[in-house]
Amino acid sequence: MKPQVEPLPPPAAAGPEPDCHAALERAIAAHDRPPLGEILARRGLGPYRGYSAMLREIRELAASGARLEALGRSVQGEPLLALCFGARRPDPSMRTSVILSGLHPMEWIGIETHFELLRRLLALDLRERAVLAVPVANPDGVLRVDRNLRAGRWRFVRHNARGVDLNRNFDVRWGRRNHWTRLVPWVVRPGPYPASEPEVGAVASALSRRRVDRALSLHSFGGAVLYPSAYSLLPVADAAEHRRWARHVAVRAAARAYRALPCAWYGLGLAQGGLELDWLHERHGALSLLVECSRGGFGPSPQRLLDPFAWFNPPRPAETAARIAAAVLPFVAGSEC
Numbered sequence: 001m002k003p004q005v006e007p008l009p010p011p012a013a014a015g016p017e018p019d020c021h022a023a024l025e026r027a028i029a030a031h032d033r034p035p036l037g038e039i040l041a042r043r044g045l046g047p048y049r050g051y052s053a054m055l056r057e058i059r060e061l062a063a064s065g066a067r068l069e070a071l072g073r074s075v076q077g078e079p080l081l082a083l084c085f086g087a088r089r090p091d092p093s094m095r096t097s098v099i100l101s102g103l104h105p106m107e108w109i110g111i112e113t114h115f116e117l118l119r120r121l122l123a124l125d126l127r128e129r130a131v132l133a134v135p136v137a138n139p140d141g142v143l144r145v146d147r148n149l150r151a152g153r154w155r156f157v158r159h160n161a162r163g164v165d166l167n168r169n170f171d172v173r174w175g176r177r178n179h180w181t182r183l184v185p186w187v188v189r190p191g192p193y194p195a196s197e198p199e200v201g202a203v204a205s206a207l208s209r210r211r212v213d214r215a216l217s218l219h220s221f222g223g224a225v226l227y228p229s230a231y232s233l234l235p236v237a238d239a240a241e242h243r244r245w246a247r248h249v250a251v252r253a254a255a256r257a258y259r260a261l262p263c264a265w266y267g268l269g270l271a272q273g274g275l276e277l278d279w280l281h282e283r284h285g286a287l288s289l290l291v292e293c294s295r296g297g298f299g300p301s302p303q304r305l306l307d308p309f310a311w312f313n314p315p316r317p318a319e320t321a322a323r324i325a326a327a328v329l330p331f332v333a334g335s336e337c
């Protein structure tokens, strides 16, 4: 089935934003809403912050020493914001760690974990390393989830504003089909061509100017630490180093260790194309990990069973975020394992 897509936004909206602080302030003003955490906590969903509070946290981190960059704009014109750590003026040869979260917009525990990790990074001397972090990689999707939560609507949201699964849109083995893409084509839509979506294009363009050697993407759920590849059951050349790091994180991420395995094995051997995990590994040569934060937020109450938000997000986000942030910090900081 061919995904229905709309034309790209006008060219003026693409590319790095010269005044990223002004763009952030405009977005905060445009989406200013009462705190979402209290509403969700009353429903047993956990005190997650909404989109405007995520933007405020980005502002807070920028005020505390991180450098703000706007990488571009989403389909609906939201700024795609990055926080940079390390040297003030990184030269292109400097080793860079990349952190992504929110590609799948319901997986808010990944965003919470990301913010916790960045707080810890602020206190660290990164020496000869830069870190580029994109906490909300799919702002239009996150906004849609925010609106659904405020309205009390139980909706599953996985795509960007044009119905594309951003984590199938990267330019690596793009469009590879499997049983899932045939059975539920409306869930896993890769877009009309590789990197067709402005959110993916903005990340790819920002990283093209950097030497990326570590990459971490935060998702949910499943309680697993995944490494390349997603498209083949065969081991990648540097599988041993990936396995070492994945196990290191997996045993520290939770009281009962997470699983550590190649992504294709996690996906029941179904080849998946267009994932950030493989793109970062193949195109940049980075050691790449994808953490499925938490084992999910299922519970006995009808609310937790019926509301898709609860499937992905545990009711006590601070505990999960602190544990995983501590587990992945040495990986992101460039330590040896």
Ligand SMILES: [Zn+2]
Residues within 6 Å of the ligand: 104, 107, 219, 220
């Ligand atoms: Zn995901």
